[in-house]
Amino acid sequence: xxxxxxxxxxxxxxFYPSGENIASWRHPEVDASQMLDFDYYKNIVQAAERxxxxxxxxxxxxxxxxxxxxxxxxxxxIRPEPITLMAALASVTKHIGLAxxxxxxYNEPYHIARKMATLDHFSKGRTAWNxxxxxxxxxxxxxxxxxxxxxxxxxxxxxxxxxxxLGLFDSWxxxxxxxxxxxxxxxxxxxxxxxxxxxxxxxxRGPLNVSRPxxxxxxxxxxxxxxxxxELAARTAEVIFSPFxxxxxxxAFYRDVKGRLAKYGREPHEVKIMxxxxxxxxxxxxxxxxxxxxxxxxxxxxxxxxxxxxxxxQDISHLSLDEPLPFIPSQENNNQSKSRIDRVIRLxxxxxxxxxxxxxxxxxNSFAGTPEQVADVMETYFKEEAADGFIMPFAxxxxxxxxxxxxxxxxxxxxxxxxxxxxxxxxxDTLGLTRPVNRYSR
Amino acid sequence: xxxxxxxxxxxxxxFYPSGENIASWRHPEVDASQMLDFDYYKNIVQAAERxxxxxxxxxxxxxxxxxxxxxxxxxxxIRPEPITLMAALASVTKHIGLAxxxxxxYNEPYHIARKMATLDHFSKGRTAWNxxxxxxxxxxxxxxxxxxxxxxxxxxxxxxxxxxxLGLFDSWxxxxxxxxxxxxxxxxxxxxxxxxxxxxxxxxRGPLNVSRPxxxxxxxxxxxxxxxxxELAARTAEVIFSPFxxxxxxxAFYRDVKGRLAKYGREPHEVKIMxxxxxxxxxxxxxxxxxxxxxxxxxxxxxxxxxxxxxxxQDISHLSLDEPLPFIPSQENNNQSKSRIDRVIRLxxxxxxxxxxxxxxxxxNSFAGTPEQVADVMETYFKEEAADGFIMPFAxxxxxxxxxxxxxxxxxxxxxxxxxxxxxxxxxDTLGLTRPVNRYSR
Numbered sequence: 017x018x019x020x021x022x023x024x025x026x027x028x029x030x031f032y033p034s035g036e037n038i039a040s041w042r043h044p045e046v047d048a049s050q051m052l053d054f055d056y057y058k059n060i061v062q063a064a065e066r067x068x069x070x071x072x073x074x075x076x077x078x079x080x081x082x083x084x085x086x087x088x089x090x091x092x093x094i095r096p097e098p099i100t101l102m103a104a105l106a107s108v109t110k111h112i113g114l115a116x117x118x119x120x121x122y123n124e125p126y127h128i129a130r131k132m133a134t135l136d137h138f139s140k141g142r143t144a145w146n147x148x149x150x151x152x153x154x155x156x157x158x159x160x161x162x163x164x165x166x167x168x169x170x171x172x173x174x175x176x177x178x179x180x181x182l183g184l185f186d187s188w189x190x191x192x193x194x195x196x197x198x199x200x201x202x203x204x205x206x207x208x209x210x211x212x213x214x215x216x217x218x219x220x221r222g223p224l225n226v227s228r229p230x231x232x233x234x235x236x237x238x239x240x241x242x243x244x245x246x247e248l249a250a251r252t253a254e255v256i257f258s259p260f261x262x263x264x265x266x267x268a269f270y271r272d273v274k275g276r277l278a279k280y281g282r283e284p285h286e287v288k289i290m291x292x293x294x295x296x297x298x299x300x301x302x303x304x305x306x307x308x309x310x311x312x313x314x315x316x317x318x319x320x321x322x323x324x325x326x327x328x329x330q331d332i333s334h335l336s337l338d339e340p341l342p343f344i345p346s347q348e349n350n351n352q353s354k355s356r357i358d359r360v361i362r363l364x365x366x367x368x369x370x371x372x373x374x375x376x377x378x379x380x381n382s383f384a385g386t387p388e389q390v391a392d393v394m395e396t397y398f399k400e401e402a403a404d405g406f407i408m409p410f411a412x413x414x415x416x417x418x419x420x421x422x423x424x425x426x427x428x429x430x431x432x433x434x435x436x437x438x439x440x441x442x443x444x445d446t447l448g449l450t451r452p453v454n455r456y457s458r
Numbered sequence: 459x460x461x462x463x464x465x466x467x468x469x470x471x472x473f474y475p476s477g478e479n480i481a482s483w484r485h486p487e488v489d490a491s492q493m494l495d496f497d498y499y500k501n502i503v504q505a506a507e508r509x510x511x512x513x514x515x516x517x518x519x520x521x522x523x524x525x526x527x528x529x530x531x532x533x534x535x536i537r538p539e540p541i542t543l544m545a546a547l548a549s550v551t552k553h554i555g556l557a558x559x560x561x562x563x564y565n566e567p568y569h570i571a572r573k574m575a576t577l578d579h580f581s582k583g584r585t586a587w588n589x590x591x592x593x594x595x596x597x598x599x600x601x602x603x604x605x606x607x608x609x610x611x612x613x614x615x616x617x618x619x620x621x622x623x624l625g626l627f628d629s630w631x632x633x634x635x636x637x638x639x640x641x642x643x644x645x646x647x648x649x650x651x652x653x654x655x656x657x658x659x660x661x662x663r664g665p666l667n668v669s670r671p672x673x674x675x676x677x678x679x680x681x682x683x684x685x686x687x688x689e690l691a692a693r694t695a696e697v698i699f700s701p702f703x704x705x706x707x708x709x710a711f712y713r714d715v716k717g718r719l720a721k722y723g724r725e726p727h728e729v730k731i732m733x734x735x736x737x738x739x740x741x742x743x744x745x746x747x748x749x750x751x752x753x754x755x756x757x758x759x760x761x762x763x764x765x766x767x768x769x770x771x772q773d774i775s776h777l778s779l780d781e782p783l784p785f786i787p788s789q790e791n792n793n794q795s796k797s798r799i800d801r802v803i804r805l806x807x808x809x810x811x812x813x814x815x816x817x818x819x820x821x822x823n824s825f826a827g828t829p830e831q832v833a834d835v836m837e838t839y840f841k842e843e844a845a846d847g848f849i850m851p852f853a854x855x856x857x858x859x860x861x862x863x864x865x866x867x868x869x870x871x872x873x874x875x876x877x878x879x880x881x882x883x884x885x886x887d888t889l890g891l892t893r894p895v896n897r898y899s900r
Contacts (some may be wrong), residue, residue: 042639052579080665088647100576103545126600134542137494157663158568197484200758205530221599223522227536316642
């Protein structure tokens, strides 16, 4: 990159409250009974803040996974609602960024703009928004619909949703608020703007009833790895949360996405690519291997089979987990994650795999090793332009995060790859992203 | 009542961030520049908590009021979003109840149930929900519609919305979560319930992905004073936020609403009637009068005329503020607050009023006096069964609240009418309301 002082960005992620794994509540070090106690989250995020993580990233979905018999029985389907969680965290943190996940398929842009603008004010500019389109029919059924929106429809809706929201954030120009008590003038109406948006999915008049967020707008995070996902990301995302894949694939993805930016008038440094990377750390290789085995054993066979049925969009409960899968699933009839099913197809076209082997390959984006080994992998991805940083969904919480902080961060710091202090200011300052100019002030 | 130890319930209300008055930002003691700084709210609510208020109540609307020229120019249209605010407050308070206002006309029950359930868990059972139906076409226009829902439609929707939400709160029975790490059983599917609701406005499958709130469900607050509003309140509300009206009218309202409870199988003590009462306190009568005049002068003539046009649903900008209003407005063509327009009609049928006089009558639910006088009024309403307590939208914040705490609360305590300590536990415990039983466990 030419710049030897470049440092990586790090996000601490929570997929499920007790870790990335759907059965992480079973991990011997986890106490999932505190899952709806706010102190559980406060302790985790304050620990990440003491360690100078860029942001805390929280996944979401809008239903209880109940498609198969083992779902409610074995999976943790309970989670706090993201905006409520992040708002509660804003008042007990000072520096770390807060990235809730919000679906564009089952929300209204005016509500989300208000909530995120409020959160950005309250946190003094520390918000990011992980834009997702949701994936399951069961979510649609909690919102007056039978079927989830079809893939390309939901991406068009997502693009329009983000546009409307960004427009609402610009409602109030920076100098629109006069607050002259004597004259009685609160605001200058010339500097308060209507959106009057009328599109395929939304009609929104504006203005927003919250003034412009300190960051201009929250940092936009996007995870889609499908063609539509990458295009939406190139157009609007500032952080891309990508799958953790082998180095050469990760470099290709990095080049692909950065290469799409020019057509939207954007520079490569305006987007951070941060793969999802689970560090499983042991003080020795043997300890790391043992940790990995514990995680591998968390999901019982019945749950493994049912998760795989879910991913494939096809019930495989009649098949053995240990004999080669007798079919390759098709893209058609699958309206869930396009990039995941693509990956499954590529894997199965390359080699015959049993359901258990397939599951391990698609469900596992972890790397187990000693602190030095983990830090070396991260350094390689970072220096080889496969990543600008990492968003880390730890295998179990808070232990996985604590181990990483205690064992790996000192290694990364020794290499000069991670900060020792926050730069101060907003999340944009922490990430090195610029503050967008209000469209009406240009 | 027979019970001499009965004490009143008190809510500290925030209508606009700097007070009840739409121009309260102009009050000499107000610093409205901090309106999006969380510390402003934290200080106010922590003060109310030190004073042992039952709850903090925050109003809301979903638009910038811009119907007339003076609107954006003179009114404070900026406010933090209520759920974001309450979640941030939950982590810096311990005892006080948190009552956000949420519209049933422009939300989805699954989202609201998740957010309120999360907030109830995080606050350890301190939430209330002020159920409103919204009132302006401008709000509809931020949510894909041209016109606000017609009055009876929006009350039917509100009733269904509340029913769905209460159903979702019951998704998980108290003993549904097993969390047996060894067997891998997270929950007992027999005790996790689908709602499968299909009604006039909503189709919602469930279950909710947050377990049952500590309070069973948030305390339901309702303000409607129209016929449909009173009926909805009698059916579901636990706190009724009513207009502050003369004693005999207040007693009649109290009897009316409590009398409607029996047909829904409810007891009079299951609903608290809490009029909206603005105390304007001076150490002397002269000081109170002076305070009242400051508040009366905050709204400039142009804004007064435009607010009245808004309330009447009819532009009166061509009329003098000081000559009798030449017409009586009609219920028809008015789809805003039915109880307010009813009150206007009753006032104008009784006597000829100028717009300015009418405005003062409908916009003013304050009582100005010495601490003893204010405490006496509150005692009378309480003892004469016109009120079980009060929700107080102070004329300016934080000063109006601080004055009340310093000057009036000691009087109420001297009379034995208000607590000196919280009882401990949830908001239901503070208010003396019972915890609802899960419908599936009955």
